Amino acid sequence: MHPPLGTDVEYRPLPSSANGAYSSSHYNSGRLESPWMRKLSRRQWIAVLAASLILFALASHTVLPTRTSHVKEFEQVPFEDSRDPLDLPDTPRPVDDTPVVHVNPGSSKYYEAVLNGPPTAKFRGNPHNLRNDTRYLTSWINAGFTNDVLNIGNIVYLARMTDRIPVLPPLDSYIGHWSTPRPLSSVFDLARLSEALGFPVLEWSQVKDPESTEIDVLGCWNIWQVANLDAIAPREARNPRELYLDMSYTTAPANVKLIPGYVHDSHSSFWSLAPLAFHDMRAKALAQPEVQTSPAPQTGVSVPPDEQMLCYDYLFYTCVDEPFEYDNDVYPTWDVVLKHLHWTKEVERIGNEFLRKLLGVPDYEDTPPHITIHARHGDFQNWCPDADRQGCFTSMEAYSTRIAEIQQELMERKGINVTRVIMTSDEQDESWWDRVREMGWLRIDHEKENTIIEYGEWYPVLIDAYIQSASLGFIGTDRSTFSIVAKRRVKDWHDGAVRMVKWGTPDADNH
Numbered sequence: 245m246h247p248p249l250g251t252d253v254e255y256r257p258l259p260s261s262a263n264g265a266y267s268s269s270h271y272n273s274g275r276l277e278s279p280w281m282r283k284l285s286r287r288q289w290i291a292v293l294a295a296s297l298i299l300f301a302l303a304s305h306t307v308l309p310t311r312t313s314h315v316k317e318f319e320q321v322p323f324e325d326s327r328d329p330l331d332l333p334d335t336p337r338p339v340d341d342t343p344v345v346h347v348n349p350g351s352s353k354y355y356e357a358v359l360n361g362p363p364t365a366k367f368r369g370n371p372h373n374l375r376n377d378t379r380y381l382t383s384w385i386n387a388g389f390t391n392d393v394l395n396i397g398n399i400v401y402l403a404r405m406t407d408r409i410p411v412l413p414p415l416d417s418y419i420g421h422w423s424t425p426r427p428l429s430s431v432f433d434l435a436r437l438s439e440a441l442g443f444p445v446l447e448w449s450q451v452k453d454p455e456s457t458e459i460d461v462l463g464c465w466n467i468w469q470v471a472n473l474d475a476i477a478p479r480e481a482r483n484p485r486e487l488y489l490d491m492s493y494t495t496a497p498a499n500v501k502l503i504p505g506y507v508h509d510s511h512s513s514f515w516s517l518a519p520l521a522f523h524d525m526r527a528k529a530l531a532q533p534e535v536q537t538s539p540a541p542q543t544g545v546s547v548p549p550d551e552q553m554l555c556y557d558y559l560f561y562t563c564v565d566e567p568f569e570y571d572n573d574v575y576p577t578w579d580v581v582l583k584h585l586h587w588t589k590e591v592e593r594i595g596n597e598f599l600r601k602l603l604g605v606p607d608y609e610d611t612p613p614h615i616t617i618h619a620r621h622g623d624f625q626n627w628c629p630d631a632d633r634q635g636c637f638t639s640m641e642a643y644s645t646r647i648a649e650i651q652q653e654l655m656e657r658k659g660i661n662v663t664r665v666i667m668t669s670d671e672q673d674e675s676w677w678d679r680v681r682e683m684g685w686l687r688i689d690h691e692k693e694n695t696i697i698e699y700g701e702w703y704p705v706l707i708d709a710y711i712q713s714a715s716l717g718f719i720g721t722d723r724s725t726f727s728i729v730a731k732r733r734v735k736d737w738h739d740g741a742v743r744m745v746k747w748g749t750p751d752a753d754n755h
């Protein structure tokens with residue numbers, strides 16, 4: 245048995261001394277300046293979009309139902325927080341002493357072109373920070389770290405498609421006990437992403453003052469309830485509450501559901517969501533009988549979906565072609581956006597320090613190349629028959645075979661003999677780690693290194709992800725999104741050698 249794709253919402257590296265932190269069950273109009281878009285006028289662009297839509301509609305009727313029939317929706321862990329949407333927690337939060345970067349340093353000029361100035365108490369009002377000649381797009385995140393990053397990629401990709409400036413929410417998944425909002429720019433280099441894309445990528449903290457408690461009402465499309473037949477409300481998210489936004493949701497037209505009537509999938513295609521960004525097609529959508537606007541809970545105000553700050557409740561389940569396409573060869577969100585989403589200098593510095601210490605490199609030497617394995621266990625064992633973990637998960641022998649393949653490929657392709665192997669895993673069984681040690685592979689021990697105390701709750705995950713991404717060879721676990729993202733980084737950033745291991749039965753990875 246295989247788990248459905250997208251199950252890797254809760255990857256955490258091996259627990260450290262703050263064990264409890266890991267054992268909890270918490271789930272958890274713009275201008276585009278890229279050359280190919282500059283060539284198209286808005287009218288031409290809409291024509292292209294409309295043509296794609298028709299083509300897509302034709303294609304989806306003939307191909308999709310059979311191709312996707314095996315796809316099973318991954319289990320939604322319910323959002324546990326039943327507080328009033330705008331009632332922020334009053335229990336004190338732990339102090340996160342990592343530096344908080346609100347604005348991308350060194351490129352303020354870039355952002356001035358799409359904002360009036362510094363963030364204001366309300367994003368709309370007087371003064372306000374949105375420019376009257378610029379259109380924006382926003383959406384919320386609500387999963388684990390990796391899936392939130394995949395979601396961010398979709399938000400930016402849809403902004404590019406619709407000629408809008410993306411305004412991204414802070415990261416806020418439960419890494420430890422708390423969902424502490426953390427600026428995306430404290431983990432990823434958004435200035436570099438903006439440069440690569442050719443248009444600015446904004447954060448909400450640049451638009452609305454993060455300290456402000458003044459409420460804005462925002463009209464937003466409710467996609468979730470249309471695409472997910474079991475949903476009875478828009479996708480719940482903490483972001484609007486953190487941003488003091490009172491959301492008035494409008495159900496999207498029925499055609500945003502990719503596979504009509506199919507209960508086991510929640511995807512929409514980019515091509516069905518993009519038209520809502522344009523005045524005439526938005527008006528057409530609003531005229532559909534099933535499209536209804538609900539009042540914002542705090543203020544009781546009903547507003548239609550905002551035309552300037554276009555908003556969709558949740559874009560994780562958005563695809564170009566078919567559900568869960570992030571492991572396909574064709575995955576435009578990766579190639580256009582996420583490939584360019586690199587770590588901040590700070591994450592790189594801490595990750596590299598950690599890596600050099602692990603490899604025992606003296607100060608005067610360069611960091612040697614390494615191979616990283618990501619063995620995703622954790623709740624993947626729920627798919628193991630009879631809880632036979634030994635037979636279900638990849639054996640040390642199978643990993644050895646893969647390591648040898650990677651070493652051979654790197655020797656042939658690059659003439660580099662890579663001998664150092666690092667294991668990353670959320671496995672808690674020490675006897676398994678003993679076998680890792682017997683194989684001669686290195687272990688990242690966040691407990692021993694006091695990672696949480698030194699750097700904060702996010703860093704066990706960030707250091708593992710950094711070390712994976714900095715490898716010349718990578719071996720991941722089939723169906724883990726954490727592995728899939730690491731695999732793509734190693735391939736695209738270093739032209740590295742990558743393999744994914746199959747699992748589920750003792751001979752699953754035989755090949």
Ligand SMILES: *[C@@H]1O[C@H](CO)[C@@H](O)[C@H](O)[C@H]1NC(C)=O
Pocket residue numbers: 376377
């Ligand atoms: C747009 O904003 C500029 C600068 O604030 C202002 O001068 C102009 O009058 C505004 N235009 C409209 C149509 O509101």
Ligand SMILES: *[C@@H]1O[C@H](CO)[C@@H](O)[C@H](O)[C@H]1NC(C)=O
Pocket residue numbers: 655661662663
């Ligand atoms: C790679 O290096 C190891 C350790 O130094 C050595 O034992 C091995 O023979 C080398 N392999 C190749 C193909 O050069």
